[in-house]
Structures are given as structure tokens and as C-alpha cells.
Amino acid sequence: MKKIKLYALTGFLGSGKTTILKNLLTNLDGKKVGVLQNEFGKLGIDGEILRKDDDLEMIEINKGSIFCSCLKLSFVEALVELSTKNIEYLFVESSGLADPSNMKEILKATAVASGDVYEFEGAICLVDALNFEEQIADLETVERQLKHCNIAVISKMDLVDEERYESLVEHIRKINPVCRIVKSYNGKIDFDLLAEDLKQFSWAESEETTNTKENKPKTLFITYDKEMEKEKFHKFLESIKDKCYRMKGFFNIEGSWNQVDVVGTTINYEKCESKDSSELVIISKIGPAIIKPIFTEWEAIFGEKPALKN
Amino acid sequence: MGLFSKNKKDNNIESIKGARVKVLGSSCENCHATAIAVKAALEELGECSDIEFVEDLAEIVAYGVMTTPSIVIDDKVVSKGETLNKKEAIKLLKEEI
Numbered sequence: 001m002k003k004i005k006l007y008a009l010t011g012f013l014g015s016g017k018t019t020i021l022k023n024l025l026t027n028l029d030g031k032k033v034g035v036l037q038n039e040f041g042k043l044g045i046d047g048e049i050l051r052k053d054d055d056l057e058m059i060e061i062n063k064g065s066i067f068c069s070c071l072k073l074s075f076v077e078a079l080v081e082l083s084t085k086n087i088e089y090l091f092v093e094s095s096g097l098a099d100p101s102n103m104k105e106i107l108k109a110t111a112v113a114s115g116d117v118y119e120f121e122g123a124i125c126l127v128d129a130l131n132f133e134e135q136i137a138d139l140e141t142v143e144r145q146l147k148h149c150n151i152a153v154i155s156k157m158d159l160v161d162e163e164r165y166e167s168l169v170e171h172i173r174k175i176n177p178v179c180r181i182v183k184s185y186n187g188k189i190d191f192d193l194l195a196e197d198l199k200q201f202s203w204a205e206s207e208e209t210t211n212t213k214e215n216k217p218k219t220l221f222i223t224y225d226k227e228m229e230k231e232k233f234h235k236f237l238e239s240i241k242d243k244c245y246r247m248k249g250f251f252n253i254e255g256s257w258n259q260v261d262v263v264g265t266t267i268n269y270e271k272c273e274s275k276d277s278s279e280l281v282i283i284s285k286i287g288p289a290i291i292k293p294i295f296t297e298w299e300a301i302f303g304e305k306p307a308l309k310n
Numbered sequence: 311m312g313l314f315s316k317n318k319k320d321n322n323i324e325s326i327k328g329a330r331v332k333v334l335g336s337s338c339e340n341c342h343a344t345a346i347a348v349k350a351a352l353e354e355l356g357e358c359s360d361i362e363f364v365e366d367l368a369e370i371v372a373y374g375v376m377t378t379p380s381i382v383i384d385d386k387v388v389s390k391g392e393t394l395n396k397k398e399a400i401k402l403l404k405e406e407i
Contacts, residue, residue, distance in 0.1 A: 069336035072367060077376040109367035113376075213338060 003119040004034070004083060006090045007194075008103060010145040011126025012135045013096030013246035013283060014263025016155035019187035020126060021093055027191040031055065034082040034090040036075075038066040040097055040219050040283055057085040065098035068211035072106060079110040083117040089194075090118070096246065097217055097283070099144040104206035122150030122198035125179075129160040131264035132168060138245075138285070140210055146175045150198040157183045178203040217245060218287050220294070221309045224278040228253045230269075232301050233260075237267050239297040240282075243290050249280035323349055326360040331403075332382040333363050334370045340393040344379040351399035357407060383407060 009017045025033060034057040059078045066075040082090055094100055100123060107120055125145050128135065136142040146152060152172050154165065169181055180201045182189065230253050237247065237260070247262035250272060259272040260280065284290040291308070298306035323345055333348055335341025345363055352359040364370055364382075373382055377391030381402065388406045392398075 069365075070338050073336070073370065073376055073378060076367065076371060080376075105367050109371040112368045113371045 001117075002088075004087055004090050004117055005194075006092070006107075006118040006120045008100055008120075008123040009091055009093045009126070010098065010100050010123050010149060011096065011153075011155075012128060012132075012139075012142050012145065014131070014248075014261065015096065015126035015128040016184070016187055017093050017096070017126050020124075020153065020155070020184065020189055021091055023188050024091065024191065024194070025056070028089060029055075031089065032057070032085070032087045034058070034085060034087040036061065036066075036078050036082060036090065036092045038062070038071075038075075038093065038095045038098060040064060040095045040217065057082060057087055064213075064216055065095050065209070065211040066092075067094070067098050067100055067102055067106070067209040068213065068216070070213050072102070072109075075106055076109045076113060079106070079118070080114045083110075083114045097139075097141055097211075099141045099209045099211045100148050101144050101204070101207045102209045103148065120199075121194075122201070123148055124151050124153060124193075124198075125149030126184075127152050127154045127168065127172065128263070129154050129156040129164060129168060130266070133171070134264065136171070143175055144210060146172060146179070147204045149176065149179050150201040151180045151182060151193065152176065153182050153184050153189055155184045155187070158185045176203050218284040218290065219310075220282045220284065220290070222249075222280045222282065222294070222298075223307045223309070224251065224280075225307075227255060228278060230254055234267065236297055236301050237262055239301075240290065240293055241265065241267065243284065243286050243293060245283045245285050247280055247282050249278070250275045251278040251280070323361065323363070325363040327362055329360040329362040330358070330384055331361045333361055333379055334373060334375060334382060335363065335379040336365060338378075341379040344381070344392075344394050344399075347394050347396045347399040348381060348403070350396045351403050354396070354400060355403055355407070357403070 009021055011017050032055050037060045039062045059082060061071060061074050061078060064071050066072065110118065154168055172181060178201050228251050233253065241262050249260050251258055251260055257272050257274050258269045261268045294306060294308060331348060331352065333345040345361065349359050349361055373387050375387055375390050379393060380387055380391060381389040383406045389402055
């Protein structure tokens with residue numbers, strides 16, 4: 001039996017993993033593909049974006065990193081389940097805060113449970129050309145993602161100049177001298193990469209992940225059942241964005257549904273299909289201390305308390 | 311850092327390789343609490359209270375379990391994914407030992 005080609009998609013929050021994945025799935029149209037999606041929040045926002053294809057077998061594992069001790073058994077279980085679905089490719093899109101250093105431990109356990117069904121082709125790490133330098137200074141996770149990748153895909157190249165690219169390559173090389181480095185413009189990558197032997201670009205040995213229950217970043221949700229005024233919403237996002245690793249969600253803004261993404265200093269709105277309710281996921285950079293500014297800013301802007309949940 | 315790290319001041323349990331009773335788990339509160347309850351239950355029943363705490367993922371999966379904490383006695387899985395207190399552990403051990 002032919003083994004399932006397994007790829008891990010890593011990279012920090014907002015680096016473009018889901019966009020690249022959508023692009024890869026388009027190229028694999030007609031093939032049976034599995035996606036295992038992992039998000040830190042309780043809401044599977046990216047799952048909503050992807051779940052449209054009959055040939056797609058999808059499992060979501062939310063509320064933490066799939067590499068953390070509290071979820072890695074669920075990760076193995078999902079890999080075992082997907083191995084029975086007659087798929088040719090499996091993409092594991094890990095949370096932007098996931099440290100994949102122990103991927104080999106997961107694969108070893110999966111092989112014990114379901115035999116040698118997967119061929120791990122490699123980890124594709126998205127590097128956000130705009131925000132990488134700031135992110136890597138903040139978190140060891142970003143360094144681990146790069147250290148354990150086979151290809152570093154520098155995303156958002158359309159938004160930076162060549163000088164920035166060269167300094168990014170220099171920085172990446174200090175962390176991972178072996179991985180292949182490729183550029184991505186407008187969320188696209190060269191599909192032929194999947195035909196290459198990426199295993200030759202392996203660098204770091206497997207090690208313990210830095211993801212633990214104790215250092216898991218605080219995730220909060222705001223729900224809103226009315227139509228949102230764009231100016232006020234934008235003002236709110238601006239007021240707390242420096243305290244967050246990431247915000248994302250779907251909002252009914254002045255009568256039309258938008259997917260909202262906040263990465264670094266950039267706030268992006270993109271039209272999307274209608275949803276049942278407006279929801280925003282907030283991943284805090286400052287732990288529970290973010291609750292107070294959320295309440296203060298929201299009340300000042302909207303004149304009422306936010307529907308905030310843990 | 312393992313659950314049975316020497317750095318843990320309270321309720322530190324030594325994991326004995328090859329013990330008859332094994333607790334399969336990760337370094338989460340529920341697994342830790344169950345291991346402590348099983349050890350206390352063994353002591354109360356006057357049994358050898360050595361336990362092995364198995365954190366190795368491949369080893370856990372080899373027992374056919376995908377949820378922790380789980381308890382293995384004489385290589386037989388007797389509890390899966392249940393957090394036990396001392397009373398519950400005593401009941402289980404009485405039935406299985």
C-alpha cells in the first residue's frame with residue numbers, strides 16, 4: 001500500500017499558513033487530501049475557511065498546541081483516524097503558537113498504533129516577511145518552528161523589498177543552516193516543491209517541545225449579535241492590537257460579512273460568506289492582563305460591556 | 311520536565327520501572343492526581359505501592375489507549391481516561407489485583 005505523504009505546516013500566527021494551504025489544496029484538486037487543523041482558540045476559524053470540498057477529510061484539534069503533552073495523544077489519534085480515509089496527502093496545519101520540536105515522537109507513536117502508513121515529507125515553515133523580526137524576539141516558539149523545518153517559505157514578499165529579504169535570509173540561516181528558503185508572493189508557493197525530496201533539508205534533531213499547559217497563551221472571545229460599525233470596530237482593534245499576538249474572526253460590518261485579521265500592526269478585512277454570529281478570537285501577549293483594556297476600550301467605544309468569554 | 315521531577319516539592323512520587331501497576335499519563339493535573347490516588351490506594355490495601363508512571367507516547371499507544379490517565383495492572387488496561395480519587399482507585403484495585 002502506498003504511504004500517505006505527510007506535510008507539517010508551521011509558522012507563527014498570521015504568517016499565511018491557511019492561505020498557502022488553500023493554495024496547495026487548489027493544486028491538488030481531484031486528489032483525496034486530509035487536513036488536520038490545530039488552533040489555539042475554541043473556535044475553528046481556519047476550519048470554516050477551508051471546509052468546502054468533498055474530497056477533503058478534515059479533523060480539527062482546538063484549544064491548544066497539538067505538540068503539547070495535553071493534546072499530543074489527540075494528535076496521534078487523529079493521525080490514526082485519517083490514515084484510514086484513503087487519502088494521498090495529509091497536511092497538518094499547526095497553530096501559530098505550536099512548537100513542533102517533538103514531531104518525531106508523534107510519528108513514532110502513530111506508527112505503533114497504525115503501522116508505517118505515513119511518509120513524513122517534511123515541515124514547511126512560513127516566515128512572515130513583515131513581522132518576523134518582532135515575533136522571533138518575542139517567542140522561542142518562532143525559533144523552534146524554523147529550526148525544525150525543511151523549507152522556510154518567506155511569505156508576504158510582495159510587501160517588502162529585496163533588502164529586507166536578504167536580512168531575513170541571514171537571520172534564518174543563523175537558526176537553520178540547512179533548510180531550503182523560498183519566496184512567496186500573494187500567498188502562493190511553487191507547487192513543484194511537493195515533488196521534491198525535502199527530507200534532505202533536515203537539520204535539528206527531535207527534542208522536547210516548549211509547549212506546556214503552563215505557558216499556553218491566554219485566548220479570549222468576543223461575540224457580538226448586532227451589526228458592527230466599521231469605524232468603531234477599527235478603533236477598538238487599534239486600541240488593543242499591541243497587546244495581542246493575533247486577533248481574527250468574522251463580523252457583520254455594516255451589513256456585509258467580513259473576515260477580520262489582525263497581525264502585528266496590520267488590520268485586514270476581507271469579504272466572506274454569512275455566518276451565524278460575529279465572533280472575534282483574541283490571543284493575548286500579556287496573559288489575563290488584557291481583560292481590563294478590552295473592557296475599558298470596548299465600553300468607551302461602544303457604550304456597553306463586551307460579551308467576553310474565556 | 312516530567313511529572314515526577316525531583317523539583318516537585320509536594321506529592322513527589324518515584325516512578326519504578328517495571329512495577330506491576332502502571333499509570334499512563336502526561337504531565338497534566340489529572341494524570342498527576344490519579345497517580346497519587348493509585349499510590350495511596352495501594353498503600354491502604356497493604357500492597358506493594360510501587361508504580362511506574364509511563365509518559366512515553368509510543369509506549370502509551372502500544373497499550374491501545376488514546377486517552378490519559380489510564381491504569382495498567384499486569385499489562386492489562388483496567389481504566390481508560392478516568393481521573394480517579396483514592397476511594398475510586400481502591401475500588402478498582404480491589405477488583406483487579
